Amino acid sequence: MRPLALLVALTAPAFAQAPISFTLKNDVAAGQKPSLTLIATDRVIDVRLAVTRASDGAKFEQRAAALDPGRSVTFPIGDGAPGRAHYKGSINLVVSGSGPWSYDLDFDTLVRGELKVTYRRDHLNLDQRVLEFQLSRPAAKATLTVYGDDGSEIGDGEAAYHGEPPGTWLRIGWQQRGGNVMKMELHVVSADGLGSKVELVPWTVAIPHEEVNFENGKAEILPSEKPKLDAAYARIVEAARKAQPFVKVLVFIAGHTDTVGARDANYRLSVERARAIAVYFRAKGLKLPISYEGFGETILKVKTPDETPEPANRRADYVLAAEEPPLGGATWKSVQ
Secondary structure, eight states, X not given: OOXXXXXEEEOSOOOSSOSEEEEEEOEEEXXXXXXXXXXXXXXXXXXXXXXXXXXXXXXXXXXXXXXXXXOEEEEEOSOOOSEEEEEEEEEEEEETTTEEEEEEEEEEEEEEOOOOEEEEEEEEETTTTEEEEEESSOEEEEEEEEEETTSOEEEEEEEXXXXXXXXXXXXXXXXXXXXXXXXXXXXXXXXXXXXXXXXXXXXXXXXXXXXXXXXXXXXXXXXXXXXXXXXXXXXXXXXXXXXXXXXXXXXXXXXXXXXXXXXXXHXXXXXXXXXXXXXXXXXXXXXXXXXXXXXXXXXXXXXXXXXXXXXXXXXXXXXXXXXXXXXXXXXXXXXX
């Protein structure tokens, strides 16, 4: 990658003292333009700056009528387009009482435009250790650092790309040295040299528990089932205590049913039972954000025909996570 440097060659008649000095501001934020500031040491007239951008041949010209000694003029360079650019051109002027004079210019600029990184949880495969993401600019390369439950580094990966267009799903894999993934740091560089870093927190833990038994068609928690929820509550508190130094822990309760009964009725029942469990944990004293949703018979643990009673499908999942699990259009409901 070309450094951001200014290369200057004197091509006009030599003078005892240069009639101008100049400074190049070639690394600027988004929305700004690089610029070249000329400061006169002699009186100069008809000052002209003409440069051409190498990537597309675009020409940019500026002019100042005259500068007295000590006076300055600043010429913007280019059109403010984000990214790196290489320019060649010249400064041409007339030194009062002496004649024409010029510099050849050869320099680079960087406009640090915005580089957006898009990531979705359903494009992360923790088992296969592959992450997919999108960039808002053509892609060049990426590196990934993976951290475990205790905050230590447990894996890393890198990938090179070939200018794939914005919106392309880009893949990066990583090698992992055991442990449960808590968070990831993704460093990306676009094809035009812009860089960005994002932190991803895919941490999730399923809490093992005994399933609560409900009466047929009902969602009230029976006294006999409360010890099961108390044991699950203790596991949730302990898992959250270990994770909270590193992430903000969220609790999600997902209800499921078997295939006995009408599909819509099963959905409503699964929502009511998930809410009952969530409310119990809140009343028990759980301070973490708690959300719930029902899935009825749409996600069977054991595949069965319709109208098949299957205890394994009448269940609830208790999940701790750092970000909301995707629901494919549904919405997690919160317990206050």
